[in-house]
Amino acid sequence: MHEDFLQPYNHSQEKSIYTLWEEGGFFAPDSDETKEPFCIIMPPPNANGSLHVGHAVGITIEDMMTRFARMRGKRALWLPAADHAGFETQVVFEKKLEKEGTSRFEVLKEEGGREKLYERIFAFTQENKKHMEGQVQELGASCDWSRSTFTLDPDVIEVVYRTFQKLYDDGLVYRDKRTVHWCSKHQTALSDLEVSWEEKDDELFYVTYRCEDGEGSLSVATTRPETIYGDVAVAVHPDDPRYSNWIGKKVLNPLSGESIPVVADEAVEQSFATGALKITPAHDALDFEIGKRHHLATIETIDFFGKMNSNAGELEGMNISDARKKAIEILEEKGLLEKRESYTHQVGVCYKCRRVIEPMILSQWFVDLTDKGKEKIVQPAIDAVTRGDITIIPDFQKKIFFHWLENIRDWNISRQIVWGIPIPVYYCESCEKEEVCIDGKAPSVCKKCSGTSFRKETDVFDTWFSSGQWPFATLQTTGEGDFDTFYPTSVMETAYDILFFWVARMVMLGIYTTGKIPFKTVYLHGLVRDKDKKKMSKSKGNVIDPLGIVDQYGADALRMALIVGNSPGQDVVISEEKIKGYRNFSNKLWNIARFIITHVEKGGALEESVVTDEDRVLYETCIKTKQRVAEQMDQYRFSQAAEDAYHYVWHVLADELIEAKKDILFKEDLSSEELLVQASARKVLFMLLLESLVMLHPFMPFVTEAIYQRLPDKKKSALIAEEWYV
């Protein structure tokens, strides 16, 4: 017997097992084209830090599915990846710069600063990418590294550019001045999804807007008196009887004294406060819409850094909270502040820095999802799920998916950061006409005005614009035939919290660009929570470092702990005790093997032994269990599958069968008949061990392979390549 068996199972051999798999070429899909393809594209972990336990859940589930598919004789491809994670990474990198006592704005001031900054972040991500990939390997991921893809690979960028061009040619992207969510710390616009909402205790101020002709006044409630200089109208509901005489009259802006109209608009809520709303198109999305409808001007009073500008009279130069106090002071002096009351409401904040989002008007690139895009991009995505071409697990997430798509708004895809894929557009210096140039070269002559001088767009794409193309962007670039063979992919496995950010966009852009759905099944796992069911986050300090767990208890133990009790879409709480339990199971399995191998080696050649009818029944029971596990796997009931396999191996094989065979195995001075029974017992236990190793391998790849490598008799060079033939 292998001398290693004299010791408890030692998980430190995991690394060498991984090397064995990798060098054996087992991660590449089978080249046999008659086999059914199976493909998972790995949700690319960010190349800006370490893996957290949420990644570990995904990687474990994806690996389990891939190993299972591979053993079931499919051409299994699990394609690994890394994400440049535009804004996310830039935020991480800016913190680094802050520590160095500088900032991105300082770097950008330097000659060639933009390129320099890009280079530095690029180097930073390359470093982290290596680190991150090492961690993925430690978890046992059997992905094909030869096809590893980075979201900034030049050929990926080409694919993204082609999609942008197609959208542009189809009139589905446009550039427009619109209200966008502006983060004044990060100096970029964000999409709707990147805005978080926080409850904030503020004050509601009732301000008097006197009628121009001196006859009476309107009382208008606002939380933002500092923007009054930007007011261009007061709006009331057309059906509001209180104000029917006021429509069309003029009132005086209480700060600037300008004469502004009273307009009627259905968007005004009659029941809120006084039912009269001040219109500040430059700094409020609703006001912008109303302003547009009534052809009102926009007066910007706040700059990009969150300071009042020269349109803001005596408030100029102040930050917003100071300006608010000052505005109140002035209004009080003028006797135009009617009353103030405390008011709790939701305010949008930057999801990264929690700074209050400033609605600003900026020229940005949008994907049209409400007009032509509704029919061409959104509806096909809804239809694919409605028809069942794409299955979402768990089912209830479908409703959430539909609701979001049905209420979607145009998608702002431009970001004012350097870290990302540049938007491939040039603007004519003389007429501002834009031209999409996906080859990266400036046009020679403007098609509109024949100008010859061009300015390159400096904005980059929202990361999700490119990752929304991920299934085809990867497979179209990893090699000849990959796209044809593996697209649509089998499963998209990810956490439910990026259903909108990512999954919905992949469905939309996948169908739009390729004409085919990007994947057949979406499996959404739950979020890992701490003991108090809080979401784990660095700032709360409650994160579990999955790699620390791997060091301590082995990847197999962590994997089992993450799979068992984890049902789709439901959050999972993990504890160290649970992990220990499965570490114990690794050792149990190791000892089962040790016992069986010891006895097999005591006897003669296994081929010559005949299995008795009684033992054959034991084998058949095992096969039934294995079939059951396979069934559970096919139905995405991974927790049940793992638990069934676990239960069989520990409580049937070890506790019952091995115990029952001990008498005959240890018996000496056997009759000739007993010799046959003993030989049968050895043989059947060995068969059961082998089946158990196969059955457990998708869940616990390392310990099962470690044992397989030490078997006295094995068919394949590695367990990973064994067949799960029932």
Place this chain on the structure above:
RNA sequence: GGGCGAUUAGCUCAGGUGGUUAGAGCGUCACAUUGACAUUGUGAAGGCCAGAGGUUCAAGUCCUCUAUCGCCCACCA
């Protein structure tokens, strides 16, 4: 303001289309074990399956309502 999920053993959670005495891990208690394994074994205690109605021969499972917790979405300033 809409929507979703959860509520099952002391703790953390499983319980496909309703069908025998409701399961697992950890924890607790008793006992055992010098030959696979103390990272063990055998056994035990512990559950009006959140509450109230309803459908059914039969409900943890299906329907309605209520309560509590958590989450998501939303342009009432």
